[in-house]
Amino acid sequence: MPKLTNLELVALVDSFPYPTESRCKAEASSLYQFMSHDMKAVLGYLLPSVVDILRDLKQSFVVNDADQWVGIAPEYDTVEKRSKMMNDLVINLRDDKKFKILEGWRSELYSIFYPSSTLYFTLERSACPIFGVVQYGVHLTAFVPASDTQKLKIWIPRRSRTKSTYPGMLDNTVGGGIGYPYGVFDTLIKECGEEAGFDSELIKEKSKSVGSVSYYYTRTSAAGGESGFLQPEIMYCYDLEVTEDTPPPKPVDGEVEEFYLWDIDRIAEELAQGNFKPNTALVTIDFLIRHGIITPENEPNYLEIISRMHRNIEHPLR
Amino acid sequence: MPKLTNLELVALVDSFPYPTESRCKAEASSLYQFMSHDMKAVLGYLLPSVVDILRDLKQSFVVNDADQWVGIAPEYDTVEKRSKMMNDLVINLRDDKKFKILEGWRSELYSIFYPSSTLYFTLERSACPIFGVVQYGVHLTAFVPASDTQKLKIWIPRRSRTKSTYPGMLDNTVGGGIGYPYGVFDTLIKECGEEAGFDSELIKEKSKSVGSVSYYYTRTSAAGGESGFLQPEIMYCYDLEVTEDTPPPKPVDGEVEEFYLWDIDRIAEELAQGNFKPNTALVTIDFLIRHGIITPENEPNYLEIISRMHRNIEHPLR
Known part of the structure; x- marks a missing residue:
């Protein structure tokens, strides 16, 4: 399989045409x-x-x-x-x-x-x-910083092979949908406990709200169920800076098979191989941009990637 | 003057209607x-x-x-x-x-x-x-971190009172347009030297590429010249973490009157008073979002702000 570019990875989830694209009119006409x-x-x-x-x-x-x-x-x-x-x-x-x-x-x-x-x-x-209504999630990236940013490491889970969607694929350290009646930060705390065994005090003290990403997804069969449903989605993003001594994330609820602490080279390779669940690839690319690893000097599609991963969703929002 | 919300500050520069807005058709019709x-x-x-x-x-x-x-x-x-x-x-x-x-x-x-x-x-x-062509700039925010993020401080310049545009207003630590034939990082180095006296070695070692912001501006007389010209604009953003001991920025080329090292409360107040040059208010808000100071819990328009400050510009890009 040829390697995927970062823009191709973003386009996998930001797959609904833009209002200004001429194909939008045709594709949206039904x-x-x-x-x-x-x-x-x-x-x-x-x-x-x-x-x-x-x-x-x-x-x-x-x-x-x-x-x-x-x-x-x-x-x-x-x-x-x-x-x-x-x-x-x-x-x-x-x-x-x-x-x-x-x-x-x-x-x-x-x-x-x-x-x-x-x-x-x-x-x-x-x-x-x-x-076709807007859905919301929270995603957290736990990382061990390094003075040489190429040596920064991120905790990456592999999804359980028995999950109904994207089994065995790589994921963000923690991620989950925001269910009623939970708030954004409540959901973060809950998911961090359920999916990675992170103590709520650690998250309250050390997690940092760092923005959001958004995209307009046309569902494929990989997402489960019929193809073609529209799924505009917004994910609130959090960083968690940890050390090699912080108690590592651990599988709790059976959704995760194993957590890996991988450096940037390994993560870039796994992204390019298409081994991440698509919307978590997008969150990972956002992390790499915010941390100065993907830059205007090394990414030819820098501006288009940033714009598309913060797509304007033309519906009322949370 | 009533205080400006963060969304109102973003809307000052992202002022051209969106393709999906009904008023877009009317306003764009000429x-x-x-x-x-x-x-x-x-x-x-x-x-x-x-x-x-x-x-x-x-x-x-x-x-x-x-x-x-x-x-x-x-x-x-x-x-x-x-x-x-x-x-x-x-x-x-x-x-x-x-x-x-x-x-x-x-x-x-x-x-x-x-x-x-x-x-x-x-x-x-x-x-x-x-x-109406797309313009590009680089903006750098120099800051002194703090374990309590409310105590984080940012170096803020006041523009010279003799500048033809936005005289006496507050600005990003460094900011400038990308002229031909300079690259993004070349321009950053050049502007950091010209506007703030930052040593090029400091910038090469310590500055961090952190993304970009974009908006579609309908010019007003405050920008100089005729009102109504369209100005889609993209700014590459950089952070520079410094200490109280780092040689501070200093006025070099006469464009800056004075640099202040202000904490978050002061900056929020100056933003709300409309004292920042509008597009540098947007860059400052992006900084505050990325650093966990403006969050989904304290900013009711969080998602709209983030989406609008990364507007999709429907023209070929750099």
Whole structure:
């Protein structure tokens, strides 16, 4: 397999066309906008196969074929009404086996926001791509610094070979989705304990919030379930500077097979071989940029990479 | 004056509508695309007042009013031909006093790229906004770290009161445009010496490349010259960690009145008062995000700020 460039790695997850690309119009032309009940906000994009199902639910949705949108019906004017309607719907879709993606049912709620920063409804995690709504995660990179940055080392886990998605692939030290009703930092603490056995005091004292990355993903079969669902995603990023003496991360919940402490050369090689779960490759590239390892002098696509991994998501946000 | 939020500070420079905003269509409707000689790439956006002038230069430009674009004529098929034609043109525009912005003539060439990473032509710096082409800069933030991040201090210069643009305003420790034929790091070294008296060895050893910020600026009179020119801009960012013992930055070339070593509380206050030159406020906010000072827990517009300060610029890039 030819080696992947950093830009190719970013493009694997930032795979939905940009509004200004001419192919955007063509590719998006079959998609419908998923509108809020007041018809003011676009919450995501829907595939025609989903629209066909919602079309029959006239009490819950309004479908406008001329302008290609589906709105939540106006009477769903509270968080509770919307959440119950959506929850009942996706349980029916699961029980009727309408979508393969729902075989990965998580029994975990995600939050959808509108207006920005305001909870609009909650939705079963595995059903989010069906409605194309924005998803959120937290990712932490634990590293051992070095005066020569090429000798900096990062703790990299290998995902369990029994995981349903991306089995055996490399990952960020810690990463997880932000479920309802948790906050960003709460989720970080929780995931750090569950996935790596990091003490909450260590994370509170030593972890550093360092920004976020975002991309607009067109799902492939590697993500599980049907191909083609849209998944705009934002990940809050944290660094954790440790020493060789800090108690190392350890597999706790069976999701991780083993943690490696690898230097930059090894990580660059594994990235180029495509051995990282794609969205964690993007977080790793962001880390390498922020730490002066990927620079304008050594990365010909520096600007495009940075812009694409902070993509403007044109929906209301958390 | 009411205090400015961080999002308002970013919006001051990221002021051109996004392609997906409905007001974009309306506001952009009077603009013409500035096309490459092969009619394949959009290099920037032109105001109607500029189009009216180019319309009369039939040997150099092709104007298409139906589709609202102006292209460089096909026969300008080398860097040298394009650079000479554009240079002759802007000298005429200056001598004929067609644009106030050219009163700020810099006798410094900027590079325009197409395809990305490939020099397409060079252009007098002060004329770039007339053609709406992408501009590039390097900005460095020198800081004294602290275990309590609120006690971290940054070296902040006050611009000379005699500067033609933004006199007396606060700035990044070092910042400057990337002129032809300099590279990114060359420019950093040069500006660090010229503006702050930093030794080149210090910069080579201790400065760290940490990413880039980008925005799409609609110029106002505060920037000098006519209002309304479009100025997409990308700034490469560098951090320089120093100690209280490192020889401090000092005014060298008369562009800086004085350097202050200020803590976070003071800097946040000066930002909110609107005392920073707008694009250097954006670089400072990026620094505060990367260093865990502005976080998802204390900044309600965290995601929008990060996305907007890494705006996708829809033109060929350096």
